[in-house]
Amino acid sequence: MKQLRNNVIRAGLEALYFTGAHHLLRPIFAGVGTIFMLHHVRPLQDGEFQPNRHLEVAPQFLRAMLAHLRSRSIDIISMDELHRRLAERNFSRRFACFTLDDGYRDNRDYALPIMREFDAPLMMLVASDFAQGAGHLWWIALGTVIARAACIDVEIDGVATRLDTSTLATKQAAFDRLHDWLRRLPGQDDLEREIGALCVSHGVDQAAICRELCLSWEELKSVVNDPLVSVGAHSVTHCNLAAQSAEIARQEMTASREQIENALQRPVQHFAYPYGDKYAAGAREFALARAAGFKTAVTTRPGMIFPESAEYLTALPRVSLNGNYQDKRILPVLTSGAATAMWNGFRRIDAA
Numbered sequence: 001m002k003q004l005r006n007n008v009i010r011a012g013l014e015a016l017y018f019t020g021a022h023h024l025l026r027p028i029f030a031g032v033g034t035i036f037m038l039h040h041v042r043p044l045q046d047g048e049f050q051p052n053r054h055l056e057v058a059p060q061f062l063r064a065m066l067a068h069l070r071s072r073s074i075d076i077i078s079m080d081e082l083h084r085r086l087a088e089r090n091f092s093r094r095f096a097c098f099t100l101d102d103g104y105r106d107n108r109d110y111a112l113p114i115m116r117e118f119d120a121p122l123m124m125l126v127a128s129d130f131a132q133g134a135g136h137l138w139w140i141a142l143g144t145v146i147a148r149a150a151c152i153d154v155e156i157d158g159v160a161t162r163l164d165t166s167t168l169a170t171k172q173a174a175f176d177r178l179h180d181w182l183r184r185l186p187g188q189d190d191l192e193r194e195i196g197a198l199c200v201s202h203g204v205d206q207a208a209i210c211r212e213l214c215l216s217w218e219e220l221k222s223v224v225n226d227p228l229v230s231v232g233a234h235s236v237t238h239c240n241l242a243a244q245s246a247e248i249a250r251q252e253m254t255a256s257r258e259q260i261e262n263a264l265q266r267p268v269q270h271f272a273y274p275y276g277d278k279y280a281a282g283a284r285e286f287a288l289a290r291a292a293g294f295k296t297a298v299t300t301r302p303g304m305i306f307p308e309s310a311e312y313l314t315a316l317p318r319v320s321l322n323g324n325y326q327d328k329r330i331l332p333v334l335t336s337g338a339a340t341a342m343w344n345g346f347r348r349i350d351a352a
């Protein structure tokens, strides 16, 4: 199913390109700017089974996007500057922001040097448990479990289930099924218990994954010395905030900010909701982020920034640079707003 969906989206992006429809839609749907969302930036990984490939782009694709933006004279600005322009209703120039979620070491090693080539700022949104080396990057752990295993025994919704994971196709199907099941579990404790059990049975060390992939506090300290880098909060445990009590959700926001501010001695004024879709961030979370005093909070809902986004500063949409679609021809489609407009049924604001 996921492959089919990817193919449909790719066909849609290509159709927008080849028909030139993005040229027609640009004046209406490009808005005033774009917040791009990235996770990993690194060379393509070895191995055919890459279930999290959508979360990574190659360095040359990031470079191509930056060159495209410069060629269109689009300003590349910090999130503070975005906040200022929205507050002042200053839309004389189009803008783009780059946000990188989770705090991966490849952001420093591959993304930052390319951002420097273009003198372009970026914001890293850090989950404080990840920087602590104690985070649960369960979607990566799940991929590692399945890559190793020939079959997986697991109890899904009370039913003992054996999943074949001996071929590429069955590994992909098992990943999709287990990923959807884990995301549907009611609490962060349930998720951690289930992925913890899978990791123990298949010899996968979650803490080692976290330390291997994420920047430590010490490393972040030197990264944020670069004037192009700013840092925002992305919760403590990277839980689904909408599934928590209001008090826990509030603490996840404010405690992550405090921990980052203490460790890095920088003010933290921006937030990104973990997962960030409508199942993980809705009206209650938008209000909590506002009450916590964040200048902006970004979702993973797809969309461009419009003048009216100034009314919804803690419900800002983003445009994903998705590893499944790294064809340079789609760059003008992504900046035209045509793709996200289609996705949103041609609504400009989706903040309910």
Ligand SMILES: [Zn+2]
Pocket (backbone or CB within 6 Å): 101, 102, 234, 238, 274, 275
């Ligand atoms: Zn995240």
